[in-house]
Amino acid sequence: GPAFAAKDLVVGMPDNITTLDPADINDTLSQSASRTMLQGLFGFDKDMKLVPLLAESFTVNDTATEYTYRLRKNVVFHDGTPFNAQAVKTSFDRLADPANRLKRQSLLAMLAETVVVDDYTITLKLSQPFGALNNNLAHPGAMIHSPKALETYGKDIGRHPVGTGPYKFVSWEADTLKVEKNDKYWKQGLPKIDHVTLKSVPENGSRIAMLQTNEAQFIYPLPPEMVKMVEGNQALEIIDAPSIIARYVAMNTMKKPFNDPRVRQALNYAIDKNAYAKVVYRGYAGPLDSAIPSKLGFHVTQPSQYTYDLAKAKALLAEAGYPNGFEAEMFGRNSTNFIRGMQFVQQQLSQIGVKLTVTPLEAGVETARVWGVEKPEDATVQMQYGGWSASTGDADWGLRPLLWGKGFPPKFFNVAYYKNDTVDAAIETGIATADTAKRAEAYRVAQEQIWKDAPWIFLGVENLLAGKSKKLTGFYYVADGGLQMEEADLQ
Amino acid sequence: MSRSPAAAAAAAIDALTRSAGPAPSLLSVEGLSVAFAGDDGPVRVVEDLSFSVAPGETVAIVGESGSGKSVTSLSVMRLVDYAGGRIVGGRIRFTGRDGRERDLAAPSADSLTGMRGNDIAMVFQEPMTSLNPVFTIGDQIAEAVMLHQGLDRKAARAEALRMLEKVRIPEPARLLDRHPHQLSGGMRQRVMIAMALSCRPSLLIADEPTTALDVTIQAQILRLIRLLQDEMGMGVIFITHDMGVVAEVADRVVVMWRGKKVEEGPVEEIFRAPQHPYTKALLSAVPKLGALSGQDLPVRFPLLVVDDAKAGAAPPAPPVQDTVRGEAAPLLEVRDLTTRFDVRKGIFGSLKARVHAVEKVSFAVRPGETLALVGESGCGKSTTGRTIMGLQAATSGAIRFDGVDTTTLDSNGQAKLKEKIQYIFQDPFASLNPRMTVGFSIAEPMLVHDYAPAAAPGQSRRRAIEARVAELLTQVGLRPEHARRYPHEFSGGQRQRICIARALACDPKLIIADEAVAALDVSIQAQVVNLLMDLQAARGLSYLFISHDMAVVERVSHRVAVMYLGQIVEIGPRRAVFENPQHAYTRRLMAAVPVADPGRRTRDLRLLTGEIPSPIRALGDEPAVAPLVAVGPDHFVARHAIGGDF
């Protein structure tokens, strides 16, 4: 009978998985895929809240340089190897060692030493204070491999993941990953699905067709303009969740006319944020009411918003000496969505006499023209239409890479070349402590200052959209763009 | 009217089986009119033509070049539609093998496919372009056999081989696997004939089937046709301008002139008592072998002036062609020229054998001299000409023109050289660029060589060239307006004249004329030959005159070289060679020339059999080149090491 039929879930994704070694992954999609099989000491729940997974509890010293974790017992890897402190040490040491050249090395770059206290206790000693360590450990990059598998497969671990997660690896060919139920999963009664297939279906229309024909039960992302197609179908529903993806235009504050805060503010006033959400995201977007999206830790909504006000914008421009506006060039990636956003901004600013040339850049060209520039003086970028998803879910990773005065390209991504001592100090304080109250205060100060200086045009926060079969439950699309499917079930 | 017995019998049966109806005939053309689309409406090129062919009968259609002979035959095949023409009137009644009579001119003649090739077969005028370049000879013949006789591939191939043997092609077995471009003009023509005859049609239309054939082969072919005719009562429409051939084969003759029939009658009557002025003019222009016996030098044709109504007065006595400046250094000197072709087999083309097309050929042409190159089809005449022109790389040997070794010239020098040497190709249609008006084709040599024709004062170069083109067209008997037309809009003979006009454009010193007058009706032929000789007299032109028409050769040449299997076997003054042929092959060539007198036709129906010598030889098997020995003043003959019939 149907009750005994195997439950097979197919997920349609936009892209190919690059590797299944999370320590070496930098794309959300591969992270989601590896999360079905691997786990770390911490994780995020569906609301981006930090939750312990393989760690049961932790202690930290005042200077945030030494963390001690108690580990969960009676957990085994898929290959039968027991999970213990040694396994954690193996994975962490591997990640932290620059010689291994793993893409996520920075997550544990501050790690000085891992000490196995006993089988289920481990201490991490840091070379410098780092308050957001648990967030870093919750990052998929810090998930833990079976030490045996690491030894067996070496460099090829990315094709043979062995973890403690709810599903076991079955196969991965070209664009299809298959995993199956882990019968010995440590969470009681989970997982409920027998097989999960993750398929890459790049074309939006095709992905929706798969959902419509029930060839897939979950597809993401769902482009906002296509929501209607899913809405019409009784058997389907839409997931519309807030994300942590900020959309903004960074202005090069070292270059005229953007070196004048009044100009930057004027541009902020000149843009109708509601129209932005409507045109670019068909309404599926929220406001960016501070330098970081509201779903990030320590976010503070700024009291005085840049509401759409052309008169004020013009006045500010005139005050700054540009009564007739000016001309500028805006860079941005060449995806349809970016081009759409850029055209919107272009049109809005034209209302106050600011004439933008929109130059879409191919990914590689962008690295060369924007991110690879060695000296700020050499930067050709005037405006950069961009987006940022702080994958750690923490204010630190939402601010430090983008607005820290020591984070100019190529080191980090501060393409606004924004440097403000207050902000820099606040960011540095925030990271130097694990004390939540202190951190909150630091980030409040930073956000306030940034908002006032407006190195960006704050555009909005897009929503995460996905389509799914109504029969599918317990399947979450998390704010960082990742998927959580351990509780998934098919009716 | 002379008729074969078989034909008479068939006619009798016809008369019995059909109570009513016109003359018992295989084909009866009544009031046929054919038109082509012109710029302002259709232009009729055949008007109200009627004639009939009885089974077993041979009807020769003769007439001026461009008078509509080919168009008539295409109409009978109902192929004229594909050439852009349309039958606008008349009926073509044909009685097929099945005994049913059909009107081939009826609009729904699509059902003709089954009859074409089977009931009616045709040999086209231009053998060069009429064979499909991508299929082997064997396949092309076998296809017809398979279609109509229901033979399988193997049997059809065997039949094809048999037919090739019948038309006397050397090494027919090898030829089966060769492609048209590897064949000489005469060989292609024989392939066409073999193809047409292979299905034993009840009506054969042969459009100039022997123009490219040397007289010995021509005699063979004529015999073959007659043999088949007698065997199965085949009716034949024979289109030719060679009155010798007409006298030889025809039962009745239809004379066409400007799209209309002007005279028709039994062959003897036409020859004996031509009625229409055009017929008279035609017959008067027929070159006769031996006409210059006892003369040392070439003589122009005596020409009758034809007008619509009356025959002209007797022609003035033509002048003698004493143009050779013997004391001058030779204009062209060919020494030990050898040209060979590799014969490859299979996809990967391993070298199997070689065609020894030209073997150690030496001769010289003096200023103002005409050297005729005669010989069997496929003996290497065209190849010699092409090699001299640099169109074909010589295997060895030296060519000197005006004292310059042409083989050492760079491409620039080669190009320059060609202002002074011109080549008239054997196949006029193929040698005209189909995308250019003939006017441009004729003007091109002048443009290329910056040749400035004499211009009237104040005339631009362009105008001068245009005037020159018009003049040339007129000289060869065409009209200046023709300059705007494209090659495919001309008849075979007209195209040949265009090629001649082109060759004359730049006042060359030497013209290599490869069968240059073969496709011309005798009156035009005579006119063109006279033109060539006039030019020779006026400008001291030299000709290397490649031809198989011995009568014409006799008229034009100062000296004659006879080629056989790639070698020159006899060379000497025309009179010496013609009146005192020394080599056995030369003698045979002379004997085979048809005589334009139906009373003297040779009714010898035997076909030659036996081994046909071939220039294809296995690798390493080089032919022995016989040395030439003098037998008279300036007269040399090859003496073969082994005697006998070469």
Next chain:
Amino acid sequence: MTTTDATGVAAAHEDVRSPLREFWRKFRRNRTAMAAGLCLLLLAVAAVAAPWIAPYDPAAFDYDRILEGPSVDHWVGTDAYGRDILSRILWGARISLSVGLLSVLLGGVAGVALGLVAGFRGGWIDSLIMRICDVLLAFPGILLAIGIVAILGPGIDNVIYAVAIFSVPVFARLVRGSTLALKRAVYVDAARAIGVRDRLLMVRHILPGTLPSVIVYVSMRIGTSILTAASLSFIGLGAQPPSPEWGAMLADGRSYIGVASHVTFYPGLAIFLTVLAFNLLGDGLRDALDPKLR
């Protein structure tokens, strides 16, 4: 003998015509091709006159009328920004037509020249040219385009060069193939025998024979080029947003296929009709150049 030509009937109608008039006379009779030519002419006029005849500013947003279907105000509807699609198509004709035509002509001329030389000369020149073409063919378009942006920088004229480069090897191979066959023609030998030098021989005697294929390919390639140009504008080469360009409009509208199909349909139709017209025109041209057709 006075006259020798037989067809007195034909002679009466023969008058002197210039080749151009001859061409025009044949072309004019081809009604389909004339219609196609007229369409293209109209389109070109519309493109030039876009500023005056377009009902709206092609870049004017109207956030209240996003993705509306055809209506009295907007004959073929609006796009995702509420811009009038008809106006954009009219303006876009300027870019799309010029890119389509110029790039193909440029690439065609270069490719035809290379192909002629390769086929005619043979030997190492042939090998060299053809191997270069092989590499060019093998080079993925996007890569080449990115390279070109890197070297030439963005801009519509560089799009034209880029698209032209894509076309070169195809034309070269096409022409070389025909040349190989044509150079064996007896009339080519005949021209040589006249003393026509190789360069002229190629241009005058062989090239025209390859033209039918070339014309066919040109007429097809124009459509492809319009679409290729669009994909280039997406990597930052070429028409910069919001310039209306047909291919880019099409690609952008792709997301709305299930929702507002008019966004892709009308630019698609414009491309389709243009390509159709070019093809019909091409056929008319090749027919008018074919001496065997009256």
Next chain:
Amino acid sequence: MLKYLVGRLAGILPVLLVISVFVFGFVHLLPGDPARLVAGPDATQKDVELVRQDLGLDQPLWVQYGRFLGNAVQGEFGRSMKSKRPVSQEIGERFLPTFYLTVVAMVWATLAGLLIGVASATRRGRWQDHVGMVVAVSGIAFPSFWLGLLMIDLFSVKLGWLPTSGYGTWQHYVMPSLTLGLGVAAVMARFTRSAFIEIAREDYVRTARAKGVPARLVVWKHTLRNAMIPIITMVGLQFGFLLGGSIVVETVFSWPGLGRLLVDSVNYRDYTVIQAEILLFSLEFIVINLLVDVLYALANPEIRYS
């Protein structure tokens, strides 16, 4: 001919060597830093440096080329920078799907193209010709993504006959090969028509008719064979193009082929994969064009190579 073939085949290696230099140079000249791209959008400079060392991009160019060549000679092309898998595996996995799809599409499209082309040519100026023309032009002007999505909507969503996308059974081939082949069919049709009209009026076609060859054979045997040169050229070119993988069709139908791999590797400036792919494509084109040249000579015996 054999000599010519051997010569051409022997010539492939040096040609590939030259191409490899060219490709290597070109790829490295492209703007874009693979280390940064591979490291990801939020990688720090330190991460990027690690990746750079890992990929060996910190070495001098000639060392990198030497390594590339060394690998290439052994039929190995190193590891993908992005996925770290051996390039040969990465490409091998995707070659067959692309190859099969190409063959299926080419076969139907060539046949259909020939049919349409011949039908148009023989009924020139009549309605069949016009219909053929419009069909052919649609094939060129119709964007394939559009057609693909329309087909998915019809055959998968509405009718439920065919799977929307993916690779495996014969059903999976139907829509992608139709979409992919349409353009090819169009090109074939146009070229066939044009070449055909050229030849149809030659004297030897008349000869075939005079022999009584049925109209059908006149068309398919006598005329077509002579019209083959431009058709063969186009078949070769199209086959080569398709073998490179079609980005659009592979994207719309999630076909695991070379086209998408290429886009990915270009996006990441995955030098090793790009280089290997271009070398593969070049080899494909060289081999195909060699075959095309052989076919020329087979189709037209007057063509000879030396």
